[in-house]
Amino acid sequence: MKENNLQKFLAIYSGDDDVRIREVSCGIELTVVCLDTMCDDKKVSSYVLQPLVYAEGATDISAVKTTLMAGAVVSKTVNLQSAIEDFVNGYTLVWDSKGNCLSVDTRTTIGRAVAEPPTSMVLRGPREGFVEDLKVNITLLRKRLKTTSFKAININVGKYTNTAVSICYIDGIADQTIVEKITQQLQAIDTDAILDSSYLARYLDTNKTILFRRVGITEKPDIAVAKMIEGRVAIVVDGSPMVLTLPYLFVEDMQSPGDYYENSSITVFGRILRFVSVLASVLLPSLYVCLQVYNYQIIPLKFLITIMNASEAIPFSPLAEMLLVLIIFDILREANLRMPSAVGISLSLVGAIVLGDAAVKAGLLGAPAVMIGALSGIGLFTLPDNTLVMSLMRLIVTFLGGVMGLLGVTLATIVTLLYLASLQNNKTPFLAPFAPNIPNDRQDAIGQKPVPDMDKRPESIPNENKTRRG
Amino acid sequence: MEKNKVGINQLALMYLLAIAGGKFLNLPSILAKDVGHDSWLTLLFGFVFDAVCLTFLLWAIKLNQKKQLDLSTILDKTVSKVVSKIIMVLFFVIFIIRTNILLASCYKLFAVTFDVSTNWIVYALPIAAIGFLAVQLGFNSIARTSQLLFGIIFLAVLVLILSPVTQVEFTSLLPIGEAGFGKIVGTFFKRSFWFSDYLFIYFVFDSIKVKNNRVFLPILSAFAVGAVMTIAMNAIFVSLYGSLSQDIELALSKIGVYFVSNSSNGRWDWITLSVWLISVFLKIMVFIYCAYKCLEKLFEFKSAKLNVYAVIFITLTLMLPMFVSTDMLLSTVVAWGMIPFCIVQYLLPISMPFLTKLANSKLEKSV
């Protein structure tokens, strides 16, 4: 006799002590199975067991579904594969003897409470952040988008993790071809496990960029919604509080969540400051080195004398000295990330003050070099998404500046920009709206128009509705 | 190909950078040697000549909007394949020599002004490599990079040129035309290698995106700004350095000596100078791109990846200054090939509209 789905299912899970099996009779014989750890006991008993135990005279599984099951989500599952998918997600399965199956949503809601995300704190503005639960995250989005146009496409990715992924967009704004393309890209992913949204980000980057982040990441639902309204697609991954947004522009990294809750003049000032500090962070150490090695004429005389005084006793060449400072700063940063927060602050103080000051006093590093290294290290954090990339680039540019002088710095700048300018994802040039120049989109790039005056959606993000009003 | 597409505004900015990116180092002293303080008149004449040719070329671009034919197709269809190939060879030589001149003057700038002494190979190879990277990434990337850097480069040049203005006695340019008209025009033809920066437009002839049929305004205004800037720079330089100007080979590196009047400040003008240098490198990239395209058309290879032989060949030609001085290279080329080069530089653009029209109608007939 051919094995039916129930028998196959039981065979698959034989020996798993987490599985609970309960036989009930309500006119027909039913087998109720659930995972102890994934299901809420109360839900199982009140949505599934109670109605079944007290009932009589059910004729078939469809009748059970329509008359007896009290869960909000009850579906009749046709094949074994989808039954297993539901089962592992915390659904309770109700099998009849023929192998037909109902799955009832009895998932537990264990998880972190919605809180302010540590990576994007704001002075003013909403403090809610995404959590690890997909359902909660979609709720957070829906709470802000009470429209029929909000759409979510659900798929599962990962052979073993079978992670639920939701592709969210606003119908009528987001470009359908892009939604389809992203869906296809995600469906085509063949991998064992998706543990976080950043796994997907690698698959979504068509240029296979090794340096820069090509997919936007946000932990805040208000940001995600703002991006969706501009025509972007948000990808929510179960188990990750980081929501991906696509397409992504480089300039987005310069924009802070708080920008939209301040006056535009303050925002513009802040953004220019970020831009300048990043530029200075990457270029300052290299300039410091190459000016010392090659072009001392550029340094103002009094500063030159200070540098000479400071570096006379230093045993390293200017290049080695600066690289050392930068690497020490990177080590401090890396160690600080991994330290328990209780000791983090005190240790980072020790690191910064004791190490820096002692190194200068010990004659290992010059004070100007430490100052420039520290300034440059701190300046980078104004670009939160690409801090580490920039830190790496800074090392390379500093090396080139020390070796080749201004020639090296200039060439490194050109290569970086050339490379960035060539990047394009989903019809969106990475460096838009500056290269190519899109005047309309500069309303919210480095400069920002007051929100009421931003009446057009960005052209660099393909969309189906050009104006923001309607 | 999509990656080589370029917008008309991008093209205009690139053209302006190309004008600014080569005439500020050697040319002022060379012209001063020939025509003294009237060098700006030579430039003026050169630019008027360029303006005429450029207008014709732009007209051709306008005519070419429907079919978007590339240069070699137009030449193949109209003046036969053989002539087309000869023209490509001429273009190749022009671009290689210009790249070499630019490389050599930058090399001198680094060696003399910036104290970076190195050998030619280690200096030229990274720049050539960036050129080939640009070819691989497509003309569009160069255009976007230029667009991105345009503001800062333009500002740097402006600051450099205008910084000595208060020190300059423009009366030293009087009397106008002292060198004589014949000499002024003659010098222009002798030095024509420094002009006609529009030549690179030929190689994006089929990939120009034009909005609202606006072709003339953006490019011609870029040209006008570039011309005014160059002439002003020359006039300021010559009035500042007077009889010394013919001995100063790197004009722009010297023009900012009064940049910050208090001399205990550093030479900040050299920071702006290195920003300007980016435009020279962009120009070199564009020329390498064009040289590569010449070879592509000559030997008819076409692939998504770079052709290794073409890369090696171009790289080798960029090593020429190791063996021959660029001055000698240039004078040899001028002595032997001034007429053919003038044909490509001046006659071809003027006949371009007619050739484009002819090629278009021929194609229509054959369809």
Place this chain on the structure above:
Amino acid sequence: MSNIKRIAVFVVIILFVVLVASSFVGSEILDRAIIIGLGVDKAENGVKITAEVVSPGNGSEQIGTYSKTVTAVGDSVGQALNRIAELTGKEASLGRCLLIVLGQDLYENVDFSDVIEYFIRSDSFKESSAICCSQGSAEDIMNKGSALSQSVSLALTALIQDQSEKVAIVTNNLLDYTLSQRELFKTGFLNKVSFVSSQNTDSNNPDKDQGYFVLDETVVFKSNRYLYSMDKEETKAYALFDDKVLGDTFSSDASGKLLTLNVNSKKVDKKINGNQVEINIKLYAKLARTDSADVEGIFVSKDKTEIPKETIDDITNYATTIAETLINKQIEYNFDILDIHELFRQKQGTSEELSNKPMSELPVKLKVEIVEK
């Protein structure tokens, strides 16, 4: 295979980096003797150069003098600088040189064209550097650092460059001077600096020399050869002809009171009329007071006159006299620092005849006017 390929690529990259790194040669600031000022004197067979070199060594603080002077003799400037490199053990770098001082012995006795040529042709040398000549030897001037308690080059450059246009002296820089010696009539001037001792106020070092620099005379050169030394009054007259230079003051007691006028702005108009050059100098002056001149100027109504006519007439006469004296000196010694030849060149173009025309053949008509403003 792929591993071998990977290793090969890695090795090539490393080799390239090493090649690049070893092919670029720079010299660090500590390997350089950074010269901020130079004194050039005549030596027996050549020149003696006194260089003020930045000398670190006060820890990270920079208090007091941070330079020292090094003197070397050589057949030429280049050789003397090489000798300085030998003495300091570092590469002599002229990129930050602010000042050149020519010693009296040098500029009065020899043609120093090669000295000037050396600096103007040097690529790292900044043409806008100050240049002057000294009373006595340049070495003495360069060694006055301890007397001034600061760097001589910085102090003197500030005096020459920053005070010009404020205290009525026309000052010069290397580029302008060089051009004046190469073009047309080939005459130009240099400011003359002298050191004036003052009373010692340092009780710890009662023997220490103390004092300050004075810069109120000029020396005229033709083709880098000494021609004439202008005294204070002639130098003051020269400043009258330059409309960028302000701060001239004139005193007169013609009205019965001793009044001092201060020139706030100036208009100098030079033009050729026939074969004659007409120079009209219009000085806008007002009574000198200790208040800030500019502020007072803004608040005083335009029609208010304070200066008596006699005073104006007297000062006009005085200014005309000193200016005419300078013009006569130009004719007498045949030099042209008022750019008379240049005026003709602008009209007629450069010619051998014009370049050699003596000043006596180029008559100048002068008019000085003082307006209260």
